[in-house]
Amino acid sequence: MKLTYNFQKFSAKDYLKEYYPKFEKLDRDYLDFMHGFYKRLNLKSARMLEIGGGPTIDQLISASGKVKKIIFSEYLPDNLREVRGFVKNTPNGFNWDKHFAYVAKLENKGQDTEELKQRVRNKIKKIISCDLNKKIPVKVSGRFDVVSVNFCPESITDQEAKYLDYLRKIFDYIKSGGWLVMCLLRQSTAYDVKGFYFPAFPVSRPYITNVLRTNGFINLKIKEVVFRGKHNKGMFRLFAQKKK
Numbered sequence: 001m002k003l004t005y006n007f008q009k010f011s012a013k014d015y016l017k018e019y020y021p022k023f024e025k026l027d028r029d030y031l032d033f034m035h036g037f038y039k040r041l042n043l044k045s046a047r048m049l050e051i052g053g054g055p056t057i058d059q060l061i062s063a064s065g066k067v068k069k070i071i072f073s074e075y076l077p078d079n080l081r082e083v084r085g086f087v088k089n090t091p092n093g094f095n096w097d098k099h100f101a102y103v104a105k106l107e108n109k110g111q112d113t114e115e116l117k118q119r120v121r122n123k124i125k126k127i128i129s130c131d132l133n134k135k136i137p138v139k140v141s142g143r144f145d146v147v148s149v150n151f152c153p154e155s156i157t158d159q160e161a162k163y164l165d166y167l168r169k170i171f172d173y174i175k176s177g178g179w180l181v182m183c184l185l186r187q188s189t190a191y192d193v194k195g196f197y198f199p200a201f202p203v204s205r206p207y208i209t210n211v212l213r214t215n216g217f218i219n220l221k222i223k224e225v226v227f228r229g230k231h232n233k234g235m236f237r238l239f240a241q242k243k244k
């Protein structure tokens, strides 16, 4: 297997086809996790930053019910275009209807899919570029109540020093007392997007627990999902609070 380090080979449409082929248990579990996290979040006028959001918006559905502003950041223009297309409701965008319908059921407040879509669109205030290799990955002011990052820092390198540097930069965007909500590959070395294998840094549960603890996080909740793939061995879903 040859690894591709050049993310220009990453296509938004191919990624969505590969990882969102149909609405299945993994999607529901992801939405359940996000719903569970945001349900217990009790912050007024919270600002949220999404880092390396890719072409996806499903992680924002529950968030949009709780935070006041979302800044969405991503590295690739193709992915940014996909998310801008969702916000502008342009034709030929990915169909997220089942995700919205599922969250509407979880919230159980009688809203329909269109109302929830509009809620997400209204809460996304900026869609901007992000590069974790830069000293300042996302140009924003102040720190955030919630930083959301999913399958990004461990999914763009196989080198530990870079992985830890990315994490430190991400953590720096969180206010003290604020929250990190993060999903990540578990002990994986690569993942496939239409025949291209992108690198991953293998993260174990004790490893990420220790990184979070030594960087001042408390109240960690972590869920482990095990796969038996050759390169992809599952995922973690977690949230943790930065000490005040």
Ligand SMILES: C[S@@+](CC[C@H](N)C(=O)[O-])C[C@H]1O[C@@H](n2cnc3c(N)ncnc32)[C@H](O)[C@@H]1O
Binding pocket: 007, 010, 051, 052, 053, 054, 055, 056, 074, 075, 076, 079, 130, 131, 132, 133, 149, 150, 151, 152, 155, 156
């Ligand atoms: C596996 S995808 C995850 C996308 C999305 N967060 C999700 O949950 O599906 C990895 C993402 O990292 C982004 N990425 C690649 N290089 C990056 C960099 N230097 N800084 C930040 N993000 C980067 C890619 O464009 C891609 O969107």
